[in-house]
Amino acid sequence: MKNIHLTDEEIQRYALETENCPKVWTDHIQHCPHCQQQVQAYQLLFEGIESQEQVMFDFDLADLVIEQLPQSKPVQDKPFVFSIAAVVALMIGVAGYVFGNSLTNLFFYLQPILVGLVILTSFGVMVFLGIDMYQRYKVQMKVLNFY
Amino acid sequence: MxxxxxxxxxxxxxxxxxxxxxxxxxxxxxxxxxxxxxxxxxxxxxxxxxxxxxxxxxxxxxxxxxxxxxxxxxxxxxxxxxxxxxxxxxxxxKKLVLLDSVNDEEENEILEKLNYAIDPFVSETESIFFKQELSAILKIEIDKLSPIYKTLITLYHNEELSYAEITEITQLPEGTVKSYLSRARKLLKDNLLLTYKKEAL
The missing domain is CATH 1.10.1740.10 (RNA polymerase sigma factor, region 2, helix turn helix motif)
Structure with missing residues (x-):
């Protein structure tokens, strides 16, 4: 049997995991009121700590965070997208085969001013969409790069 | 596993x-x-x-x-x-301190007071009273601990994490985690007994 008192760390370990402690400690504690009292104090302490209420945020953290996340891309069904693309390609192919000559002639007979107008409008729309996309990208990066 | x-x-x-x-x-x-x-x-x-x-x-x-x-x-x-x-x-x-070091003098003072402390666990009535009051007193005493001590106590005793997991979270060596935990528990126990003694008197 150990004649000197157990150290504080030994007492703590005994209070936490009695069954895994060396027999000399158990023998000492069984005969030492001082160490028994220390063990009891720690056991009460641990009981008290474990009975503390679980802390909780008083706001919905998930909602707050989710609304700051960049908008997720819709999950697309790949087979569906491929089948749509195949149908579109088939339609273009059939149209090209049936109306091929007429379509080529269409560009020859169109007035240059009309062609210019179409190109200019398309270019304008593309620039507008590009600027809008860049601005949204900058806002999202600002949200993410907060550190 | x-x-x-x-x-x-x-x-x-x-x-x-x-x-x-x-x-x-x-x-x-x-x-x-x-x-x-x-x-x-x-x-x-x-x-x-x-x-x-x-x-x-x-x-x-x-x-x-x-x-x-x-x-x-x-x-x-x-x-x-x-x-x-x-x-x-x-x-x-915020320049706040993660770990307040309790100086030896202060620690000795606590131990000295404890030597004269009334044994709070002798009588059963006192023990029951202590248990009832324990939770409330303990909440205050835990709040008084340094942030790192509070965190370690909570992770180990409330979240029931292993030393390895706590080590991973805090990036502190396992020995340091064990030593801080031991010191935190001792400090908590000593402060708790002192508070209890003051309230009992």
Whole structure:
């Protein structure tokens, strides 16, 4: 049997995991009121700590965070997208085969001013969409790069 | 072992879904880890407004870094580590002390007082009273501890994390974690007995 008192760390370990402690400690504690009292104090302490209420945020953290996340891309069904693309390609192919000559002639007979107008409008729309996309990208990066 | 593997699999599924653009999966990750993050934030940050900001920052940072998660630990432990580091950054920014050192003189004084302390566990009535009051007194005493002591006590006793997990979250050596925990418990026990003695007198 150990004649000197157990150290504080030994007492703590005994209070936490009695069954895994060396027999000399158990023998000492069984005969030492001082160490028994220390063990009891720690056991009460641990009981008290474990009975503390679980802390909780008083706001919905998930909602707050989710609304700051960049908008997720819709999950697309790949087979569906491929089948749509195949149908579109088939339609273009059939149209090209049936109306091929007429379509080529269409560009020859169109007035240059009309062609210019179409190109200019398309270019304008593309620039507008590009600027809008860049601005949204900058806002999202600002949200993410907060550190 | 099986539980660890199961955790890892479910972590992988959740992370995969988030990286694929599913924000609901991220919501689920938040719900699963909010308790742990809350414990760390509440123990390390006193100001409620700051807690709110830090808690949001923790999860935004988690989202931003999720593609770098290597699955070498549980996802919750990794998020716990982000939470701990964020709070640490906050304490450093506010120039707050993570660990108050109790000087030897102060410690000796406590021990000296304890030598004269009335044995609070002799009578059964006193013991019952102590148990009833314990929770309330303990809450105050835990609040008085240094942020790191409070956090370690909570992670070990309330969140029931292993030393290895606590080491991973705090990035402190295992020996230091054990030593800090031991000191924190002793300080808590001594302060508790002193408070109890004062109240009993």
């Amino acid at each position: 099986n539980t660890i593997r199961e955790n890892n699999v479910s972590d992988q599924v959740l992370v995969g879904r988030v990286l694929g653009g599913d924000t609901n999966a991220f919501r689920l990750i938040m719900k699963n880890t909010e308790g742990l993050v809350g414990q760390i934030v509440f123990k390390m940050v006193k100001n409620p407004a700051d807690r709110k900001d830090i808690a949001q920052d923790i999860y935004l940072r988690t989202f931003q870094k999720l593609n770098t998660f290597q699955f070498q630990s549980k996802l919750s432990t990794w998020i716990g580590q982000i939470a701990y580091n964020s709070c640490l950054g906050y304490l450093e920014k």
